[in-house]
Amino acid sequence: MISFPRIAIIGAGPSGSTCSFFLSKHQIPHVLIDTADFPRDKICGDAISGKALHILRKMDPQIVQKWNGEASFTDTWGISFTAPNGKNLDIPFKKERRDGDLPVGFVSKRTDFDHYLFQMAQSPYAQIHGRTTLVGVQKTSTGILLELQKDGKVEKMEVDLVIGAEGERSVVAKVLAGYKKEPRHFSAGIRQYWTGVTNCHAENYIELHFLKDLLPGYFWIFPMSDGTCNVGLGMRSDRVSKGKVNLKKELERIIQEHPQFKERFQHAEALELPKGWGLPMGSKQQTIGGEGFLLLGDAASLIDPFTGEGIGNGMKSGWIAAELIKDCLDRKQWDSLPNLYQKKVFRSLGDELRVSDFLQRSLDFPWLFNAVVRKANKSPLLKETLICMFEDVDLRQQLRKPKFYWDLLVK
Numbered sequence: 001m002i003s004f005p006r007i008a009i010i011g012a013g014p015s016g017s018t019c020s021f022f023l024s025k026h027q028i029p030h031v032l033i034d035t036a037d038f039p040r041d042k043i044c045g046d047a048i049s050g051k052a053l054h055i056l057r058k059m060d061p062q063i064v065q066k067w068n069g070e071a072s073f074t075d076t077w078g079i080s081f082t083a084p085n086g087k088n089l090d091i092p093f094k095k096e097r098r099d100g101d102l103p104v105g106f107v108s109k110r111t112d113f114d115h116y117l118f119q120m121a122q123s124p125y126a127q128i129h130g131r132t133t134l135v136g137v138q139k140t141s142t143g144i145l146l147e148l149q150k151d152g153k154v155e156k157m158e159v160d161l162v163i164g165a166e167g168e169r170s171v172v173a174k175v176l177a178g179y180k181k182e183p184r185h186f187s188a189g190i191r192q193y194w195t196g197v198t199n200c201h202a203e204n205y206i207e208l209h210f211l212k213d214l215l216p217g218y219f220w221i222f223p224m225s226d227g228t229c230n231v232g233l234g235m236r237s238d239r240v241s242k243g244k245v246n247l248k249k250e251l252e253r254i255i256q257e258h259p260q261f262k263e264r265f266q267h268a269e270a271l272e273l274p275k276g277w278g279l280p281m282g283s284k285q286q287t288i289g290g291e292g293f294l295l296l297g298d299a300a301s302l303i304d305p306f307t308g309e310g311i312g313n314g315m316k317s318g319w320i321a322a323e324l325i326k327d328c329l330d331r332k333q334w335d336s337l338p339n340l341y342q343k344k345v346f347r348s349l350g351d352e353l354r355v356s357d358f359l360q361r362s363l364d365f366p367w368l369f370n371a372v373v374r375k376a377n378k379s380p381l382l383k384e385t386l387i388c389m390f391e392d393v394d395l396r397q398q399l400r401k402p403k404f405y406w407d408l409l410v411k
């Protein structure tokens with residue numbers, strides 16, 4: 001009989017559920033622990049990118065067909081940007097990538113999306129503990145000791161590997177990897193669901209508005225087919241503190257007074273009070289694995305610093321972790337797991353995180369963003385290049401090169 005290491009995943013959000021799914025696929029037993037009872041909400045923009053779909057397709061090749069036309073999954077066909085000078089640029093998702101008539105991006109309330117993923121993680125190999133909170137973790141001479149709280153009682157569980165996927169407030173990251181919140185690499189975001197917002201794109205383009213007063217953050221409107229919109233804004237935490245910005249007031253101000261939006265919200269109705277949550281950004285490479293632990297998704301600070309997308313990166317880290325666990329078990333090289341994981345995640349995501357960090361920093365020069373949008377609206381070739389950049393990380397590297405901007409400005 002094969003003897004497996006004792007593995008616990010803390011957190012059954014997109015990162016943890018994905019990791020659990022792939023561990024089960026490889027018939028590796030593990031425990032999946034979450035403080036919540038699913039379905040549960042998570043403050044988010046709810047945009048499910050092509051990267052997330054790529055992994056979802058590996059979990060279920062028919063997933064896009066299943067979601068297409070389902071009320072809780074709104075298909076989205078492009079992105080609409082507003083530059084700091086108020087000019088717009090619409091980027092449709094690349095036609096060749098459209099899989100027949102199937103969408104390449106969705107918007108789905110996290111209550112629905114996370115529940116869907118959590119259900120996909122149900123398996124005889126996954127022992128699931130709901131309403132169970134990790135309150136403490138420590139290394140011992142024989143493994144990693146978890147302190148878990150359920151129904152007011154504290155229980156202990158010893159494992160060989162703890163996978164921290166508990167999001168922004170990860171206990172595992174704090175205790176075992178020594179994470180501290182760094183405002184330069186952290187953003188604050190708020191979300192508010194609305195109904196009745198007018199003038200949304202007919203193909204449900206998600207809207208990112210880089211308004212002058214919000215840089216290097218943005219205001220968003222992500223429409224859903226039931227007439228609801230996910231509306232919110234995010235901003236880097238050091239800038240929030242420096243400018244003493246009150247995000248909730250700022251959101252209210254934009255909706256009520258901004259010339260570009262006030263009419264669109266004139267007859268709209270807020271469905272909730274604005275709710276806030278943190279975004280740990282991948283603008284600084286952190287230690288995401290060590291003796292007896294791995295970190296996934298937000299616990300590993302993997303959110304894209306420019307777009308704020310974290311679901312796809314979280315799922316990718318969960319998938320990589322599960323594949324490497326299988327690999328290390330097969331090769332009987334368990335000790336090499338953390339190092340391999342660290343290398344593989346940043347080999348896979350490092351370049352795009354660096355480009356996104358660059359783009360975020362370049363928002364300190366709004367004229368550059370204005371120039372790109374102005375030129376792209378005039379030049380079909382540049383627009384096509386930008387569309388391709390969404391798909392192609394190598395091409396996106398051009399954005400870090402001064403030559404790209406030189407050509408743009410002088411040609």
Ligand SMILES: Cc1cc2nc3c(=O)[nH]c(=O)nc-3n(C[C@H](O)[C@H](O)[C@H](O)COP(=O)(O)OP(=O)(O)OC[C@H]3O[C@@H](n4cnc5c(N)ncnc54)[C@H](O)[C@@H]3O)c2cc1C
Nearest residue numbers: 011013014015035045046047134166167189297298310311
């Ligand atoms: C305002 C805002 C807007 C965003 N918009 C987008 C967007 O549109 N698209 C996108 O891709 N990303 C977006 N993100 C980022 C995205 O929400 C995260 O990157 C994503 O949720 C990360 O998934 P995760 O599984 O790592 O963590 P989470 O989704 O946070 O899941 C963590 C899980 O761990 C559980 N948990 C927490 N603590 C404990 C504990 N101590 N013990 C046990 N369980 C615990 C929680 O209940 C939860 O289920 C946004 C984030 C914010 C804040």
